[in-house]
Amino acid sequence: MKFIQIILICLICIGIQAQVKNTTTLKKGVYYILNAGGLALEPIHETVRSNVFLKKFTKSGMQKWEVIPQKDGSYLFKFYESENYLQPYPPSHDHTPYIDEKSSFTLVTAKGADTYWNIKSKTLRGDAMRAYHDYFDEIRFEPLEDDKKFKWEFISAE
16 A cells, blocks of 8 residues: 555656646756647647647657757747747638747736746737637637636647
């Protein structure tokens, strides 16, 4: 019984260490970006203008993002080992984002949890990234609401 308790404690500690707390600024690194429902950002291909959807979190290399802090406090989300960045779909809010040129985002601590963030697009003047389910699990940018659809967490992939 004691052995099982030790194993459970170790598993809990490993899980906690992987999640990034929102009480400090996010450091440069490679992360998985998940919504509050546990789905990860993943482009359908690694090529420019490939749409980004929400997929089951598998720790796939296709789900890794390099988070790059900028001098103005914003962040770039670069698709891991590529030259493409997460970018809202212009000019419509009615479409999932894709990977393309640099587009910066700000992070705001989400209410009610110490590992969730709201991700706001500077390109779209502060509209927040949210999970959206239509035919696919997609992403949209809309005015921020206090709803779990707008909550995101960063899990270290390093």
